[in-house]
Amino acid sequence: MPLPELLDRLVSLVFPQRCLLCDSLVEHDDFLCEKCALVTVGKISLDTPSRIAGLMAVVEYTDNARGLVLDAKKGDNPRLYTFLAIEIERLIARHWGDAHFDLIAPIPTTQGRRKARGFNQTELIAAPLGKRCGIPVQADLLTRAESSKTQHELSEDARRENAFASYRLSRPELADSKTVLLIDDLITTGYTMSACAACLLTGGATAVYAIAIGYRQRLM
16 A cells, blocks of 8 residues: 555544535545535526636535535635535536636635635635646636625625626736636626626636536526
């Protein structure tokens, strides 16, 4: 047995791994227990007018899977981000196998919120994905205005106005003639993704794809 694997197994004896969905004990190299098979959403289509070439989500924001999205916001579980990177990589291979991404752009937060939290969860999600896929992660490609409000606090009409007023392309030279993959933790209306895609495409990007960890369907 290779030394790294042996050390990993020894650590798991002292700190046993748990299922990311139900918290039951699992084998050292497993992320989910046998009962918690993950049902991925894959490609989604929204009524929101958008120039996004493709849009996907890993899980629907319901039941146990909701915990994945909430835990991803906490910033304290590298194992979760590794798992999400694996799932996103699988979805990309399954649905966008012909696409070639030049950059990964995490959806930005305000500097104030980043300072208060100490991190931006979308960057933590993007980092292991970029490493697995060999795609550069450009965390400063987009910026978010300090005055922007949190989307979930707003009505749907206000969400669109807030999203399109909040985001800016700060490094247009990096987006020029590039295919960009946007990463976010949760998508509901799609306005945030659409606003960021508009910034990138106006700045010269060739195409923009987008993936979120969770997808919450709007109630009509």
